[in-house]
Amino acid sequence: MEVYQIQIIETIIVIIIVSILRLLSKKIISKVGSKFKYQSGRIKITNKIVGFLLTIILAIFLMVIWGVNQSDLVLFLSTILTILGVAFFAQWSIISNITSTLIIFFNHPIKIGDSLWILDKDYQIEGKLSDIGIFFITIKTKDNMKITMPSNVFMQKMIKKVDAI
Structure with missing residues (x-):
């Protein structure tokens, strides 16, 4: 051959x-x-x-x-x-952001589909976590608005998990 x-x-x-x-x-x-x-x-x-x-x-x-x-x-x-x-x-x-995404994805108490409040003194966000991307997380609000936030910023915020929005 x-x-x-x-x-x-x-x-x-x-x-x-x-x-x-x-x-x-x-x-x-x-x-x-x-x-x-x-x-x-x-x-x-x-x-x-x-x-x-x-x-x-x-x-x-x-x-x-x-x-x-x-x-x-x-x-x-x-x-x-x-x-x-x-x-x-x-x-x-x-x-x-990549490291924060991995932490959020595998070890954060908030999962995709969970309702949450991001407790910030200037701008509070209330909605559902709809996506975890490589660099950003996406939150869908009651008004059907999509808010994207860098993963490392999400990790630094105080977050309250709520039962239903």
């Missing part, structure tokens, strides 16, 4: 394995999510993260199969990571 035929067969095998792993991970995440009664939004995001990680693993395996030089790959990855590091350092608030 030619070298390319072996590489094509290896590529197909790796793609099949990653596809099977993706299906298995979705089933496992769904079972765990229903067992612990996680919100469907959390399950979807977790599936996306696992899918993204599996795609990265697939890309790495394909690069190895097709003979990408490891020193070139390390140089490329270190360049990308350096650029990202400088960008995040220059915009520290981005990191702060």
Whole structure:
């Protein structure tokens, strides 16, 4: 067999394995999510993260199969990571918002769909938490207005969870 035929067969095998792993991970995440009664939004995001990680693993395996030089790959990855590091350092608030979003999503007592009051001396907000994005949270008020707030600001406010609005 030619070298390319072996590489094509290896590529197909790796793609099949990653596809099977993706299906298995979705089933496992769904079972765990229903067992612990996680919100469907959390399950979807977790599936996306696992899918993204599996795609990265697939890309790495394909690069190895097709003979990408490891020193070139390390140089490329270190360049990308350096650029990202400088960008995040220059915009520290981005990191702060991402970190705050993770804390809100996984460990905050307020969850999507909960009614809340943000107790602020200048501007009180009353509504339901409708979305937790990467950088912002969205609150829907009684008047059907949507208020977005940076996640790190949300973390710094006193919040009162209410039964119904």
